[in-house]
Amino acid sequence: MGMLNNLADLIKVKKDKMTILVLGLNNSGKSTIVNHFKKSNEQSAIMVPTVGFLVEQFYTMGVSIKAMDMSGATRYRNLWEHQFKNCQGIIYVIDSSDRMRFVVVKDELDIVLQHPDLCNRTVPILFYGNKSDLEDSLSNVKIAAALGLDNIKDKPWHICSSNAISGEGLDEGVQWLVQQIRFAVLSHRKGSKSKNNAKSNK
Amino acid sequence: MATALTSNWLHVDIGEETPLLLSTLSSCMTLSDVQCDGYMRLLAADISLEEDDEPSAKLKVFRGLKLKQEQSLPGIPTAIESLYIDETEPKTPVIAVAIAESVLFYRHMKPYFKYTVPALDAEELELEVWRKLPVMKAETHDELLQLLKDVDHAKLSRKTQRLLQLSGEERESFIETHKDSPVGRVGNIVAMCCLKRVSSSPNPPSHLVLATDTGRVFVLEPQGFNLVYQARTCSYETAVPSLISVHGTYETDFCIVVGTRNGGVYLLRKANNEGQEILKMSTALTGLLLLPVDQTIVVTTMEQRYLCYSKRGKLLYQVQLEAQPVCILPLMLAHLGLTLVAVALQGGVVKFFLQRYLVDEFVLPETVAAMLYGRMGMEDHVLTLTTQSGEMFIKILRRVTRFETDVVAAAAAANKSATKSQRIADVSILDKPKKSSIFVEQAAREKLKAKASYGSFQVELWRLRHTAARATIDAINSSESTISGDLTHAPVKLSAEVCGSGPAFRLYLTVQNLSTFKMASNLVVLLHADRRHYTMSQSMARLPSVLPGIPLRVDFEVMAVLDPLDKLPPGSLTPDNSQIRVMLLKTGQSKPLIAAAVAMPQSEAAF
Numbered sequence: 009m010g011m012l013n014n015l016a017d018l019i020k021v022k023k024d025k026m027t028i029l030v031l032g033l034n035n036s037g038k039s040t041i042v043n044h045f046k047k048s049n050e051q052s053a054i055m056v057p058t059v060g061f062l063v064e065q066f067y068t069m070g071v072s073i074k075a076m077d078m079s080g081a082t083r084y085r086n087l088w089e090h091q092f093k094n095c096q097g098i099i100y101v102i103d104s105s106d107r108m109r110f111v112v113v114k115d116e117l118d119i120v121l122q123h124p125d126l127c128n129r130t131v132p133i134l135f136y137g138n139k140s141d142l143e144d145s146l147s148n149v150k151i152a153a154a155l156g157l158d159n160i161k162d163k164p165w166h167i168c169s170s171n172a173i174s175g176e177g178l179d180e181g182v183q184w185l186v187q188q189i190r191f192a193v194l195s196h197r198k199g200s201k202s203k204n205n206a207k208s209n210k
Numbered sequence: 211m212a213t214a215l216t217s218n219w220l221h222v223d224i225g226e227e228t229p230l231l232l233s234t235l236s237s238c239m240t241l242s243d244v245q246c247d248g249y250m251r252l253l254a255a256d257i258s259l260e261e262d263d264e265p266s267a268k269l270k271v272f273r274g275l276k277l278k279q280e281q282s283l284p285g286i287p288t289a290i291e292s293l294y295i296d297e298t299e300p301k302t303p304v305i306a307v308a309i310a311e312s313v314l315f316y317r318h319m320k321p322y323f324k325y326t327v328p329a330l331d332a333e334e335l336e337l338e339v340w341r342k343l344p345v346m347k348a349e350t351h352d353e354l355l356q357l358l359k360d361v362d363h364a365k366l367s368r369k370t371q372r373l374l375q376l377s378g379e380e381r382e383s384f385i386e387t388h389k390d391s392p393v394g395r396v397g398n399i400v401a402m403c404c405l406k407r408v409s410s411s412p413n414p415p416s417h418l419v420l421a422t423d424t425g426r427v428f429v430l431e432p433q434g435f436n437l438v439y440q441a442r443t444c445s446y447e448t449a450v451p452s453l454i455s456v457h458g459t460y461e462t463d464f465c466i467v468v469g470t471r472n473g474g475v476y477l478l479r480k481a482n483n484e485g486q487e488i489l490k491m492s493t494a495l496t497g498l499l500l501l502p503v504d505q506t507i508v509v510t511t512m513e514q515r516y517l518c519y520s521k522r523g524k525l526l527y528q529v530q531l532e533a534q535p536v537c538i539l540p541l542m543l544a545h546l547g548l549t550l551v552a553v554a555l556q557g558g559v560v561k562f563f564l565q566r567y568l569v570d571e572f573v574l575p576e577t578v579a580a581m582l583y584g585r586m587g588m589e590d591h592v593l594t595l596t597t598q599s600g601e602m603f604i605k606i607l608r609r610v611t612r613f614e615t616d617v618v619a620a621a622a623a624a625n626k627s628a629t630k631s632q633r634i635a636d637v638s639i640l641d642k643p644k645k646s647s648i649f650v651e652q653a654a655r656e657k658l659k660a661k662a663s664y665g666s667f668q669v670e671l672w673r674l675r676h677t678a679a680r681a682t683i684d685a686i687n688s689s690e691s692t693i694s695g696d697l698t699h700a701p702v703k704l705s706a707e708v709c710g711s712g713p714a715f716r717l718y719l720t721v722q723n724l725s726t727f728k729m730a731s732n733l734v735v736l737l738h739a740d741r742r743h744y745t746m747s748q749s750m751a752r753l754p755s756v757l758p759g760i761p762l763r764v765d766f767e768v769m770a771v772l773d774p775l776d777k778l779p780p781g782s783l784t785p786d787n788s789q790i791r792v793m794l795l796k797t798g799q800s801k802p803l804i805a806a807a808v809a810m811p812q813s814e815a816a817f
Contacts, residue, residue, distance in 0.1 A: 108274040
């Protein structure tokens with residue numbers, strides 16, 4: 009069985025399933041980003057503020073992704089933490105033109121990172137500096153500096169600017185995230201496998 | 211209490227490149243969705259009072275941290291409000307700017323309407339003078355104007371006031387140009403706020419409440435620009451409003467609290483059109499709020515105090531502040547179900563009170579001149595503060611914040627400021643000498659008829675004692691039996707026996723619980739005897755819990771009092787009163803469970 013699995017990993021015929029959490033403040037463009045990844049016949053034309061959360065399924069880069077599109081409204085942000093346990097990756101969407109709320113973005117990010125369900129796991133985090141087309145939007149470097157992303161040592165992270173309406177920059181980010189999750193799964197499997205081997209040797 | 215480690219407020223970094231400068235007042239700031247795109251923008255009047263140029267004001271619109279639009283105003287505004295005037299979709303807010311005697315309405319940031327408050331009728335004498343002035347010879351004018359000088363200056367119209375200041379030569383031309391203009395007094399608007407028409411929808415159409423310096427309060431309906439409510443602050447003219455706060459809805463009921471320049475606070479209701487004085491401060495008010503939650507009135511005064519009154523004018527609590535309060539702001543935290551009051555003090559401290567308890571505070575480098583709280587941009591809980599030099603600070607309330615009154619800390623603080631509060635108490639006593647006319651009359655009557663009033667007092671006192679004694683006897687007699695009759699507790703039986711022949715006796719009491727399952731606990735036995743006949747070393751005993759079926763025995767030592775000379779019992783002792791009363795009480799209950807009298811045998815003479 010182990011050999012078969014290895015083979016499947018190598019030629020990637022096995023369909024991977026990943027659960028990704030999409031977080032971010034209200035009006036940052038989370039649902040629009042998720043909408044972009046859906047099939048063109050399933051996409052919705054008008055976006056309305058999400059209530060609670062939505063579960064969307066889409067297929068990209070050879071993996072089936074289950075995206076938990078969480079609501080960013082203040083009153084629903086306490087729902088985020090319930091999904092931390094069973095997520096493999098996080099997409100954190102930032103409205104790069106809303107300078108005033110960067111403190112809130114940072115505060116919410118710190119709360120997420122300090123949560124016991126996440127702080128000891130290496131969950132990759134992808135940051136989207138969304139709405140990069142707006143005139144007062146900030147660059148990736150400035151956002152990373154404002155949020156103090158350099159202080160995140162124990163988790164792989166990546167930031168890319170995006171425009172959820174045109175779809176610019178979205179694929180690049182997801183590509184990175186999928187790679188990271190694959191890598192994490194592989195290393196985890198290897199780890200458990202070596203453990204199993206050790207057991208059988210005994 | 212806010213933890214020292216993490217503040218409840220996130221400080222928005224404004225960035226160095228463009229320091230936002232804004233010199234304004236709390237009343238001249240508002241939040242509005244001017245562009246109807248769901249993004250709340252900050253609108254503020256920037257008032258420039260440079261020494262070399264004329265004072266001027268600009269209406270500035272900020273989107274987030276960026277100044278997006280500005281527009282000159284035709285005067286110095288006293289208040290700015292954003293309101294919805296109708297139910298039509300999309301809902302467009304209208305900006306009302308109160309300048310002097312008129313309110314300017316802007317829609318989509320373009321002038322839309324100008325409303326001027328109605329003039330008061332002029333004095334008969336003044337009208338008469340203006341009728342005569344243009345037709346009479348210049349020489350007689352002095353006499354006519356002399357008549358006007360006797361009238362209270364504040365009661366004259368503006369053009370008459372100006373005329374009285376002019377010298378003889380200028381007068382002619384002034385009269386010539388102004389002879390046909392109406393004579394009437396127009397009050398300047400000193401305060402303005404919104405009053406919702408109904409409370410149902412999230413952005414209901416509102417009316418405007420205007421207070422003028424002539425002491426009038428109007429409610430303006432901004433669709434047809436009619437005055438739907440007119441009132442006077444109080445019956446006399448000198449009460450000039452300076453602060454107003456409104457609560458309620460126009461359709462159902464509302465009340466308006468008006469603070470005047472000389473420290474009075476008046477309450478106006480929908481039903482009557484004259485204010486009722488609820489309190490009077492000896493010093494000027496710096497802030498006034500009618501809190502919607504508990505309907506209390508919160509004021510800050512120049513005496514460095516933060517006070518809370520009921521609507522009837524009763525002082526509910528007061529807090530001594532360490533510096534002069536500058537401005538005050540209510541923070542409705544609907545998600546927490548709280549209403550905090552922010553008080554900005556001289557020196558830059560901003561304190562947050564939940565009722566009388568300080569729940570949070572922070573310090574800014576400079577004294578805060580104006581504060582505004584509400585939804586700004588996409589964030590619900592934004593506090594905007596501008597300092598006296600015009601620097602703007604933006605703070606956002608953290609989502610995870612909980613404001614709790616730390617009772618222990620509050621008590622400690624109270625102890626620490628015990629001396630201070632002592633001072634507060636003293637001052638409040640001095641503030642209000644409560645000598646009603648009844649009190650004064652009574653004091654005079656007592657002086658006149660001292661003997662009679664003393665007598666009647668004594669009679670009443672004895673009557674009271676008599677009533678109390680009778681009630682006691684009734685209570686004892688009603689439970690005169692050996693088995694308790696109270697059904698709520700376990701039934702208890704009491705029996706007694708007296709051993710000894712005197713003068714030392716021993717009284718054995720047996721308490722038995724007759725119930726099958728209930729425990730009789732918290733019982734006390736009390737013995738009572740005439741002190742002239744018997745002495746007891748111990749007259750009371752707390753009993754342990756009495757279990758069903760097991761009798762409890764307690765004993766007391768009783769000594770019969772004997773005459774030291776003839777070693778015989780005193781003469782007053784008769785077989786009828788040689789008794790000891792035994793009462794079985796339950797703690798916490800005033801009526802005894804059982805009251806019994808134990809007849810004592812005749813004591814032997816001691817040898």
